[in-house]
Amino acid sequence: MKKTLGGLLVFVIMIAVLLGLLQVLxxxxxxxxxxxxxKYASIEEIRAHLKINPVYTPIYYPPSVQWPPxxxxxxxxxxxxxxxxxxxxDDRNETILIITQTARSxxxxxxRLSLTEVRETVKYPxxxxxxxxxxxxxxxxxxxxxxxxxxxxxxxxLVMRSSPVELVRIAESIVAQHPER
Amino acid sequence: xxxxxxxxxxxxxxxxxxxxxxxxxxxxxVMRQRFRLMVLVMxxxxxxxxxxLSPERGSALFRLDALFDIGRWLDLELWxxxxxxxxxxxxLAFTAVIFVIQEMLPIARHTLTxxxxxxxxxxxxxxxxxxxxxxxxxxxxxxxxxxxxxxxVMFSSTGKxxxxxxxxxxxxxxxxxxxxxxxxxxxxxxxxxxxxLMVVVFLLRILMFYNPIILMEFRRIVQEEEKIxxxxxxxxxxxxxxLAGALRKFYYPDGGEQKHxxxxxxxxxxxxxxxxxxxxxxxxxxxxEEPPAPVMKGAVAFITVLVTIVSINYYxx
Numbered sequence: 001m002k003k004t005l006g007g008l009l010v011f012v013i014m015i016a017v018l019l020g021l022l023q024v025l026x027x028x029x030x031x032x033x034x035x036x037x038x039k040y041a042s043i044e045e046i047r048a049h050l051k052i053n054p055v056y057t058p059i060y061y062p063p064s065v066q067w068p069p070x071x072x073x074x075x076x077x078x079x080x081x082x083x084x085x086x087x088x089x090d091d092r093n094e095t096i097l098i099i100t101q102t103a104r105s106x107x108x109x110x111x112r113l114s115l116t117e118v119r120e121t122v123k124y125p126x127x128x129x130x131x132x133x134x135x136x137x138x139x140x141x142x143x144x145x146x147x148x149x150x151x152x153x154x155x156x157x158l159v160m161r162s163s164p165v166e167l168v169r170i171a172e173s174i175v176a177q178h179p180e181r
Numbered sequence: 182x183x184x185x186x187x188x189x190x191x192x193x194x195x196x197x198x199x200x201x202x203x204x205x206x207x208x209x210x211v212m213r214q215r216f217r218l219m220v221l222v223m224x225x226x227x228x229x230x231x232x233x234l235s236p237e238r239g240s241a242l243f244r245l246d247a248l249f250d251i252g253r254w255l256d257l258e259l260w261x262x263x264x265x266x267x268x269x270x271x272x273l274a275f276t277a278v279i280f281v282i283q284e285m286l287p288i289a290r291h292t293l294t295x296x297x298x299x300x301x302x303x304x305x306x307x308x309x310x311x312x313x314x315x316x317x318x319x320x321x322x323x324x325x326x327x328x329x330x331x332x333x334v335m336f337s338s339t340g341k342x343x344x345x346x347x348x349x350x351x352x353x354x355x356x357x358x359x360x361x362x363x364x365x366x367x368x369x370x371x372x373x374x375x376x377x378l379m380v381v382v383f384l385l386r387i388l389m390f391y392n393p394i395i396l397m398e399f400r401r402i403v404q405e406e407e408k409i410x411x412x413x414x415x416x417x418x419x420x421x422x423x424l425a426g427a428l429r430k431f432y433y434p435d436g437g438e439q440k441h442x443x444x445x446x447x448x449x450x451x452x453x454x455x456x457x458x459x460x461x462x463x464x465x466x467x468x469x470e471e472p473p474a475p476v477m478k479g480a481v482a483f484i485t486v487l488v489t490i491v492s493i494n495y496y497x498x
Binding site for chain 2: 003004007008010011014015018019022023025026028029030032033036037038039071073077078081083085109110111112114139
């Protein structure tokens with residue numbers, strides 16, 4: 001028993017060292033090279049630090065969406081990408097809306113809100129763009145919608161736990177600020 | 182992503198297992214082999230298992246808060262031009278080439294070589310030392326054949342009709358006790374071959390052909406297998422020193438000098454292999470010359486290590 005506990009103590013110390021080492025190793029790339037994916041306090045900070053311009057944001061938010069976003073993250077390397085995540089206004093632990101903006105030639109960032117089943121896909125023309133609008137369910141059989149279209153140098157993707165009606169309104173409010181294409 | 186994460190998970194699992202072996206001073210080769218099997222098996226199943234249990238694990242947000250995100254390193258650009266990811270893939274490709282050259286080609290060559298009764302063998306005489314050594318061992322006995330060879334040769338074949346082959350020169354060199362111990366070691370291999378563990382281990386190893394950590398860990402598992410058979414021989418004969426003596430004569434026939442002195446071996450790869458082989462033989466001999474280590478019930482340590490590997494690797498993406 002004494003040997004087992006003594007061994008456990010040594011083991012725990014070594015694991016603590018390993019965890020510390022992993023955290024240092026995780027920090028090094030961001031320290032030596034600007035532009036790695038990380039959190040930001042505001043959209044303005046992204047513009048200032050990463051020189052990503054424009055950063056597309058909606059001006060319309062449905063009442064079910066809590067503003068400001070719970071998470072703003074972005075990267076300039078290996079390709080520009082911005083992610084904003086919003087919580088439900090009546091449950092601040094549950095994500096309701098995720099907006100991503102990624103350089104066109106690259107795949108969108110993997111999100112923690114995704115459609116587990118797509119029930120309908122349509123091409124949806126709006127304000128001179130053509131988006132792909134998908135309606136389906138996320139986990140727990142909740143209705144979810146996704147809208148993806150190309151905007152300038154970027155591909156925008158909106159995923160929301162709601163009907164597509166609200167999603168389209170949000171998308172229209174994004175492009176309303178950028179009428180030129 | 183699977184390639185990268187399985188490499189990362191195996192690296193961390195190998196570190197944790199080695200740490201546990203040192204922390205609990207686990208010396209029994211059977212236990213050590215069980216621990217090392219975790220390093221081999223876990224990375225194969227961990228990524229799909231984690232993704233199945235928690236699809237959000239692949240999201241950008243999870244990566245952001247992960248303990249370690251290897252993607253950050255792979256996206257780094259050396260001299261502003263060469264992504265580390267490209268070098269990493271080249272490294273995995275190099276490992277795959279090593280695997281094919283060192284492990285698959287010899288098997289293919291062996292399989293394709295036409296088989297004939299090329300081995301010049303004789304059955305030992307009823308009163309010979311080989312027969313006496315064999316008969317003094319307990320349990321079932323395999324067929325034994327003497328090879329007409331001037332080198333020190335000993336190996337066993339498994340399958341339906343297992344047999345032990347040893348050269349006449351080796352029979353002459355070993356004492357009766359050493360002969361018994363050497364035969365008992367081969368009987369250990371034959372007995373363990375009835376359990377398909379090593380075949381399964383090799384198949385798993387093939388699945389991870391690109392993974393250098395698995396390549397090393399597989400070799401360590403095979404080395405533990407040799408030590409397990411040493412212990413089987415020691416149990417059957419009750420004489421650890423005899424097997425140590427047999428090993429010493431087998432590998433150092435000139436009384437202490439290595440069979441293939443390293444400086445004469447031209448290629449670096451051969452020299453490294455020869456060196457690691459010498460280390461293994463020395464470690465086998467030294468543990469046989471010491472009193473047997475107390476057998477430790479390692480269930481607590483095993484479960485602790487397993488839970489630690491599963492928990493930490495979950496946060497490594």
